[in-house]
Amino acid sequence: MKALVFLASRRxxxxxxxARLGERVCAFLMSQLAGRFEATLIDPLDYPATDTFKPAFSYSDNAKPSHLSGLESLIAQADAYVMVSPEYNHSMSPALSDLLNQFPSSVFSFKPSLIATYSxxxxGGTRAAVGMRPFLSELGCIPVSAMLHFPRADKVFQADGTLAPGQEEGRWASYANRGTEQLHWWAAAAAHQRAVLDPFAASPPFRRAPPERDAPGV
Ligand SMILES: Cc1cc2nc3c(=O)[nH]c(=O)nc-3n(C[C@H](O)[C@H](O)[C@H](O)COP(=O)(O)O)c2cc1C
Structure with a gap:
């Protein structure tokens, strides 16, 4: 199983x-995923924002910037996603939404995601997490029910993502395990079902614009 772990801070x-407290949270979560997933960290600094917004899906295939087509392939090949966001003004990080908005929902869909927030x-970013559920659902990578929140993450983690002295390793591992185990269960189930039945034959992605899915007569 392949998982992508999205770090959501460009700060x-x-x-x-x-700054970039999220590096610690991602390092911790990468260690918790090991053994269950082949996990790859996706850093928004590798995908610089541009002045104007032209999503990767707006380019013809041969004109698409190579760093975006590379990430699109990684997303398409992954079985699961871990979205690790700080809370900025009770919302998810714009670095994450901006990056995810580049890609068509078809590359994420019919796979699970795990929401992890920190502050x-x-x-621990719980208010940001609430808004991440509809966002990720719309992308089609349905969030598992468990969510992970890391309050006072600057006190919980050391710079390398290991737990600070005094933190109970077993309790943090078991807390994280609930989310990563749910993610693994759903990722395995979805991978099996995608192999048995093509999801896009049952529910084709829209070709040009979202209104293709609208109710008739509106
Ligand atoms: C613009 C901004 C807004 C913030 N809003 C919140 C907030 O709503 N709730 C909260 O608990 N912390 C908030 N914080 C504090 C962040 O939790 C803290 O700075 C954290 O380190 C951000 O993650 P990052 O360093 O990975 O970017 C905010 C920080 C910034 C920079």
Whole structure:
């Protein structure tokens, strides 16, 4: 099973420190996925934002920027996604939504996702997580019921993503395990079913524009 772990911070600023706290959370989650998934980290800094927004799906195949077509292939080949977002003003990171908005939902769909949020505050990004559910559902990578939240992540994790002294390793592992096990179960089930029945034969992606799916007469 292949999983992509999306790091959702492009922040290079202080305060608040540390910048890109998400690196620690992703490092921890990558260690928790090992053994279950072949996990690859996707860093938004490798996919710089442009002044104007032209999603990868707007290009003809041969004109698509190569870094975006490379990521599109990785997304298409993955079995599952872990979306790791900080909470910015009670919302998911724009770095993540901007990157995901590049791609057609057909490359994500009929696969599961796991929502993981963090913050330096006490709620661990739970308010951002609520908004991530409809977003990921619309992309078609349905979020599993378990969500992972990491409050005060700057105190929980050290810079390399290992737990800070005094943190209970077994409890954090078992907490993360609920999400990663659900993700693995659904990823295996979805991979099996995709092989048995082509999901796009049953539910074709729209070809040109979302209104192709609209109810008749509206
Ligand atoms: C623009 C901005 C908005 C923030 N909004 C929230 C918030 O709504 N809730 C919260 O708990 N923390 C909030 N924070 C604090 C972040 O949780 C903290 O800075 C964290 O390190 C951000 O993740 P990052 O370093 O990976 O970008 C905010 C930080 C920034 C920069």
């Amino acid at each position: 290079k600023s202080s305060p608040p420190l540390p 330096s505050g006490q709620w």
